[in-house]
Ligand SMILES: *[C@@H]1O[C@H](CO)[C@@H](O)[C@H](O)[C@H]1NC(C)=O
Ligand SMILES: *[C@@H]1O[C@H](CO)[C@@H](O)[C@H](O)[C@H]1NC(C)=O
């Protein structure tokens with residue numbers, strides 16, 4: 001206690017405190033400094049996504065500048081002014097200056113496409129009806145041809161595969177390249193669905209109310225979600241009386257390497273290395289050995305060399321001697337006082353119980369094994 005107190009008061013210890021503080025600050029600072037470089041900037045957008053980002057940004061600035069700077073005064077005059085402002089060069093310059101600058105991610109890609117599309121954007125701004133001609137459709141799908149309309153894919157914007165109800169991939173998946181000039185249009189089904197149109201349930205799923213739900217893990221095919229609904233069993237399970245039962249692989253011969261032990265799990269099993277002291281074993285730790293290396297002896301599941309064995313035997317002998325001592329003490333005290341003797345017996349029992357419980361090998365085990373000990 002005194003030592004601890006002195007340590008706290010020791011001016012030297014503040015050095016370490018400062019070092020710690022400095023270190024933590026650096027860790028925090030480094031984190032802050034290094035985050036921008038691992039930013040979303042790395043995620044590379046496809047051409048259609050780039051165009052979407054650009055038109056979103058354009059629309060953002062278009063809206064932001066919509067009211068112009070003419071405020072107050074004569075209403076009619078202002079309306080006329082606003083009308084000219086709506087397509088004025090002043091506003092366009094303002095939009096172009098802001099374009100892409102508000103973005104947190106993908107800024108560079110936005111700027112470079114903005115360069116390429118500058119003239120086309122101007123065309124839309126000066127010539128198209130701002131209220132009815134959607135910039136995204138006009139620019140990304142029609143002019144730049146970076147995107148396709150929704151539910152279309154590929155270079156020529158072919159329609160995505162759909163079922164008789166006109167649901168793309170039966171409503172259970174996405175069409176590869178949907179809305180872009182890329183992709184091959186194949187259905188990428190949600191988990192649980194399969195087939196060209198995602199119209200079937202995938203393996204290990206069953207159909208219910210026109211949707212697919214997972215089977216019990218034990219079933220390879222099923223009619224419902226319970227274990228009793230299995231039609232066939234998954235690997236590691238076998239059919240018994242109309243239900244799938246876990247196979248205990250550990251009961252089979254030679255599932256694991258010789259110096260491994262086996263742990264059975266639902267549907268599978270694990271092989272784990274035995275403790276270094278064992279040659280073979282039945283479980284973890286140094287007390288689950290089943291056979292030992294060359295000169296070692298197996299005692300209570302432990303592999304011990306000659307000197308370790310001797311130490312354990314000697315320890316046990318000493319303990320047993322103490323117990324006899326206690327017995328003797330009981331006998332002596334019994335003559336003078338029965339109450340005192342009872343206390344000694346109580347104490348002895350607790351003592352023996354505790355000592356044997358914490359002993360590496362209980363003496364009774366040693367005694368039982370003594371016939372086998374060399
Ligand atoms: C379509 O593209 C996906 C993803 O690249 C690929 O897995 C699939 O095999 C392609 N399908 C055809 C028919 O080319
Ligand atoms: C499926 O439909 C039946 C009858 O219409 C209903 O009782 C059941 O709850 C439905 N199951 C699910 C998972 O929606």
Ligand SMILES: *[C@@H]1O[C@H](CO)[C@@H](O)[C@H](O)[C@H]1NC(C)=O
Nearest residue numbers: 261282283284285286287288
């Ligand atoms: C011996 O292995 C069993 C499992 O087989 C385990 O429950 C037990 O804790 C292990 N004993 C020791 C002392 O590690």
Ligand SMILES: *[C@@H]1O[C@H](CO)[C@@H](O)[C@H](O)[C@H]1NC(C)=O
Nearest residue numbers: 277295304305306307308309
């Ligand atoms: C017995 O094993 C212990 C621990 O592994 C080791 O320290 C000791 O040297 C060994 N004694 C003999 C005689 O091999």
